[in-house]
Amino acid sequence: MAMLEVRDLHVAFPKGKKTEVEALRGVDLTLEKGERLGVVGESGAGKSMLAFAILNLIAEPGRVSRGSVTFHGENLLDLSERDIRGIRGNRISMIFQDPMVTLNPVLTIGTQMMETLRAHRRISDAEARKLCIEGLKQVAIPSAESRMEAYPHELSGGLRQRVVIAIALLTDPELIIADEPTTALDVTIQAEIMALILKLCRENDVALILITHDLGVVAEVTEKLMIMYAGKCVETGPTRQIIDAPTHPYTSGLLKALPQNAGRGTRLYQIPGSMPPITALPTGCAYHPRCERATERCKAEIPQLDGRVACFHPLNTAEEVQ
Amino acid sequence: MISLKGFIKRFLSDPVAIGAGIVLLVLVLMALFAPLIAPQNPYDLMQLDIMDSELPPSWQPGGDERFWLGTDAQGRGVLSTIMYGTGISLLIGIGAVVVQGVLGVSLGLIAGYKGGWVDSFLMRLADIQLSLSTLMMAIIALALFQAAFDANVYADYAIIMLILVIGIAEWPKFARTVRSSVLGEKKKEYVDAARVIGLPARKIMWGHILPNTLTPVLVISTLQVAEAIMIEASLSFLGLGMPVDRPSLGSLIRSGFEFIFSGSWWITFYPAIVLVALILALNLLGDWLRDVLNPKLRRGDD
Amino acid sequence: MHIIAFLIRRAIQAVIVMFVISIIGFSIQDNLGDPLRELVGQSVSEQEREALRDNLGLNDPFFVQYTRFLGNALQGDLGTSYFFKRPALSVILDKFPATFELVLGAVFIFVSLSIPAGIYCAINRESWLARIIMTGSIVGISVPVFLTAIAMVWLFGVELGWLPAFGRGDTYELPWGWDTGFLTWDGITHLILPSVTLSSIMLPLFIRLIRAEMMEAMGTDYVRFARAKGLPTRRVRYVHAFRNTLLPVVTVGGLMIGTLIAYTILTETVFQWPGMGFLFLEAVNRVDTPLIIAYIIIVGLIFVVVNTIVDFVYTLINPMVKLPGAKG
Numbered sequence: 001m002a003m004l005e006v007r008d009l010h011v012a013f014p015k016g017k018k019t020e021v022e023a024l025r026g027v028d029l030t031l032e033k034g035e036r037l038g039v040v041g042e043s044g045a046g047k048s049m050l051a052f053a054i055l056n057l058i059a060e061p062g063r064v065s066r067g068s069v070t071f072h073g074e075n076l077l078d079l080s081e082r083d084i085r086g087i088r089g090n091r092i093s094m095i096f097q098d099p100m101v102t103l104n105p106v107l108t109i110g111t112q113m114m115e116t117l118r119a120h121r122r123i124s125d126a127e128a129r130k131l132c133i134e135g136l137k138q139v140a141i142p143s144a145e146s147r148m149e150a151y152p153h154e155l156s157g158g159l160r161q162r163v164v165i166a167i168a169l170l171t172d173p174e175l176i177i178a179d180e181p182t183t184a185l186d187v188t189i190q191a192e193i194m195a196l197i198l199k200l201c202r203e204n205d206v207a208l209i210l211i212t213h214d215l216g217v218v219a220e221v222t223e224k225l226m227i228m229y230a231g232k233c234v235e236t237g238p239t240r241q242i243i244d245a246p247t248h249p250y251t252s253g254l255l256k257a258l259p260q261n262a263g264r265g266t267r268l269y270q271i272p273g274s275m276p277p278i279t280a281l282p283t284g285c286a287y288h289p290r291c292e293r294a295t296e297r298c299k300a301e302i303p304q305l306d307g308r309v310a311c312f313h314p315l316n317t318a319e320e321v322q
Numbered sequence: 323m324i325s326l327k328g329f330i331k332r333f334l335s336d337p338v339a340i341g342a343g344i345v346l347l348v349l350v351l352m353a354l355f356a357p358l359i360a361p362q363n364p365y366d367l368m369q370l371d372i373m374d375s376e377l378p379p380s381w382q383p384g385g386d387e388r389f390w391l392g393t394d395a396q397g398r399g400v401l402s403t404i405m406y407g408t409g410i411s412l413l414i415g416i417g418a419v420v421v422q423g424v425l426g427v428s429l430g431l432i433a434g435y436k437g438g439w440v441d442s443f444l445m446r447l448a449d450i451q452l453s454l455s456t457l458m459m460a461i462i463a464l465a466l467f468q469a470a471f472d473a474n475v476y477a478d479y480a481i482i483m484l485i486l487v488i489g490i491a492e493w494p495k496f497a498r499t500v501r502s503s504v505l506g507e508k509k510k511e512y513v514d515a516a517r518v519i520g521l522p523a524r525k526i527m528w529g530h531i532l533p534n535t536l537t538p539v540l541v542i543s544t545l546q547v548a549e550a551i552m553i554e555a556s557l558s559f560l561g562l563g564m565p566v567d568r569p570s571l572g573s574l575i576r577s578g579f580e581f582i583f584s585g586s587w588w589i590t591f592y593p594a595i596v597l598v599a600l601i602l603a604l605n606l607l608g609d610w611l612r613d614v615l616n617p618k619l620r621r622g623d624d
Numbered sequence: 625m626h627i628i629a630f631l632i633r634r635a636i637q638a639v640i641v642m643f644v645i646s647i648i649g650f651s652i653q654d655n656l657g658d659p660l661r662e663l664v665g666q667s668v669s670e671q672e673r674e675a676l677r678d679n680l681g682l683n684d685p686f687f688v689q690y691t692r693f694l695g696n697a698l699q700g701d702l703g704t705s706y707f708f709k710r711p712a713l714s715v716i717l718d719k720f721p722a723t724f725e726l727v728l729g730a731v732f733i734f735v736s737l738s739i740p741a742g743i744y745c746a747i748n749r750e751s752w753l754a755r756i757i758m759t760g761s762i763v764g765i766s767v768p769v770f771l772t773a774i775a776m777v778w779l780f781g782v783e784l785g786w787l788p789a790f791g792r793g794d795t796y797e798l799p800w801g802w803d804t805g806f807l808t809w810d811g812i813t814h815l816i817l818p819s820v821t822l823s824s825i826m827l828p829l830f831i832r833l834i835r836a837e838m839m840e841a842m843g844t845d846y847v848r849f850a851r852a853k854g855l856p857t858r859r860v861r862y863v864h865a866f867r868n869t870l871l872p873v874v875t876v877g878g879l880m881i882g883t884l885i886a887y888t889i890l891t892e893t894v895f896q897w898p899g900m901g902f903l904f905l906e907a908v909n910r911v912d913t914p915l916i917i918a919y920i921i922i923v924g925l926i927f928v929v930v931n932t933i934v935d936f937v938y939t940l941i942n943p944m945v946k947l948p949g950a951k952g
Contacts, residue, residue, distance in 0.1 A: 089854030101845040151943040455882025602766035
């Protein structure tokens with residue numbers, strides 16, 4: 001059995017008094033031990049929603065309305081608040097997007113690290129402190145001992161994200177969910193932080209779900225890939241395969257829009273239009289208004305994922321190539 | 323922002339807003355038409371008869387049909403004094419807010435638009451004034467005013483003094499809000515555009531920025547009228563506000579207070595109910611307006 | 625912000641406030657107070673009065689007179705009360721313990737109630753109890769403090785007769801001359817109604833403020849991250865979220881000091897509480913100018929001192945304000 005299996009996951013938010021809208025409309029994913037998965041899509045596609053739903057951390061008034069999240073054979077969504085707390089930050093850790101607002105401004109780095117350890121391990125203060133300093137050294141923070149007493153605002157953005165990574169790794173988790181871990185950082189240190197995450201995952205044999213809108217990053221870090229659009233997975237498979245031969249028109253559009261794929265002197269490609277908000281989804285395939293391959297069928301019917309792609313007119317398939 | 327139609331629809335679907343609106347409307351109409359509908363004119367000394375003093379409400383034993391809510395110690399009908407008193411409370415409340423608004427909006431516009439030392443000076447002053455507390459400043463100012471002049475002079479100018487004191491003390495609330503709106507608006511293109519075509523600063527401020535700051539000003543005005551009425555009532559209760567022969571709701575409560583213990587509860591009770599209803603209706607409407615027009619605006623701070 | 629810059633700004637503000645208050649105090653004395661009234665009777669001729677004025681320096685230029693006033697004030701001499709025939713400052717200070725204990729009682733009540741109520745309403749936003757508290761708070765804001773006081777006196781003092789409604793009751797004099805009502809049962813029962821009244825006006829404001837700030841904190845990323853770390857709910861709420869609501873609450877609390885002092889005047893008047901506010905109103909009615917001036921200056925001083933303390937507490941709980949020499 002796989003380590004993590006997400007089946008038909010739906011997340012709904014109330015709209016008005018009686019109706020609900022779905023931010024996540026049936027998502028499946030499977031992750032083995034030590035495997036790295038990239039989740040890619042534009043903002044609002046439901047990527048972060050997926051991350052929070054896995055740990056049953058959807059903020060009120062939203063809720064997981066259907067589906068299951070099975071971790072080592074146990075449905076996390078069925079666990080009591082107390083039991084799932086034993087998983088959060090312990091066996092599954094998260095790294096948030098913006099380190100400026102992830103750490104509590106009125107607590108020291110040391111407090112915020114030690115409380116994590118003490119929530120999950122029965123150890124003395126001295127031991128916890130020792131482990132935290134080791135953790136800080138592991139993410140290459142200089143003068144780790146003195147940083148324990150520092151407050152978040154005394155550190156740079158890059159250092160803060162290193163602290164967040166150190167917190168995520170403190171409890172030797174089996175899985176880390178990183179929600180756009182480099183987006184909020186200075187461009188010059190983005191690659192450095194990404195490399196650090198990849199290195200630590202490899203060394204500790206930790207599985208990774210990397211949520212990003214950057215296909216370029218995913219190609220370097222992950223083995224599997226999942227493309228999301230308007231709350232659904234539209235294409236999934238091995239990273240290399242998808243990047244070399246995308247089958248969904250949306251994936252193909254995203255790849256064409258990458259700067260490195262544009263020819264010298266040509267204008268950067270842009271997918272026409274923008275993603276609809278979840279409150280105003282079109283009928284049929286949510287992508288059809290922007291899709292150059294769309295037909296009448298796409299407007300009427302919602303395509304289902306056939307193992308690789310959810311599209312009635314995919315590209316690069318056997319027939320297409322012939 | 324919200325359209326007028328949507329605004330009316332929201333209003334009609336909210337029972338609290340409707341209730342507060344009706345209470346306010348009834349009280350305002352009652353005050354406006356007091357000279358026409360009040361059973362007696364409490365200012366007319368000829369109508370008063372000391373034999374009528376401290377009569378209980380008409381349905382109680384010893385009550386008199388002429389005085390539905392009873393009479394006070396001077397034989398004035400409580401219902402009539404409430405009608406006139408509500409008018410005085412509203413007049414001072416609204417007058418004070420007009421003064422606050424004119425001062426606050428102008429100074430806020432200037433601070434926000436000019437920036438620099440003008441801005442820091444005005445905002446520093448606003449900070450200090452806000453922390454000194456309006457009620458405290460008003461108590462001291464009126465205590466001095468009362469100590470300086472004799473009772474007759476004081477009685478003549480009490481309304482104007484109250485309006486000015488409460489008005490001047492509370493300008494910072496408007497100024498801060500207008501200033502922050504101006505800072506927001508200043509960044510927008512139309513102000514740049516106006517500047518590029520060479521409109522003078524004053525024209526840009528009054529013609530372009532001011533209309534866009536009206537929403538928060540409306541919300542604050544409603545809450546500030548409630549606050550001003552409350553402050554006026556407190557001052558009058560302390561004997562620093564309206565004199566007993568031209569009573570506001572606060573001075574009515576003051577004059578009735580000493581009779582509570584002899585059993586004449588109605589002299590205090592009815593003005594108190596009207597005062598609370600008036601302030602509550604204004605507060606509820608102000609809160610409702612704020613939620614509808616601008617959910618970000620919070621009470622007391624911006 | 626650097627703490628020294630902060631303290632300097634604070635000190636400048638305090639000096640400005642005290643300067644304005646001293647000018648007000650002086651102009652009151654200059655225009656209202658007639659020192660001759662207490663020195664001589666009506667029978668003294670105009671020439672003798674004029675000579676006396678010269679002697680007393682009352683015809684000196686404004687600046688000279690103000691400097692003299694300031695010099696005396698700094699030495700604690702604010703004139704002699706016309707009514708009590710005693711130094712105004714000591715008359716006022718005798719009443720200080722009564723007002724202080726009233727405020728202390730009120731602060732104790734509204735702090736110990738508003739924090740749990742505000743947190744509860746933020747966490748259980750939709751529960752019926754939270755709705756009742758929030759509705760009650762807007763009603764509470766709309767009832768003037770003197771009406772609450774009258775209602776308390778009437779209901780608990782007169783109709784039910786459960787609690788004393790007037791005065792301070794028995795007090796006990798502490799060795800340093802402080803009259804306390806805290807040490808006698810009678811004193812404590814007398815304190816209940818006035819301090820409940822005084823807290824009733826602050827309570828709804830603080831409940832609303834704490835609720836709003838707590839709700840904001842509960843929605844922040846760091847609280848979400850704290851939950852994602854698997855921390856116990858109590859730690860997430862009371863350490864991560866509540867700590868961050870303290871900063872704005874302390875700031876607003878500091879801003880409310882002036883209002884609180886103003887409300888003591890109203891409360892003391894209704895309950896005939898022998899404090900500074902009650903004394904002040906009596907002084908106004910008797911046109912006892914030195915006493916009025918002394919009250920204004922003492923209140924100004926209290927205001928400045930309390931605000932400085934509040935700001936200092938703020939720097940202590942806000943790590944963004946650093947002490948010089950701290951590492952970072």
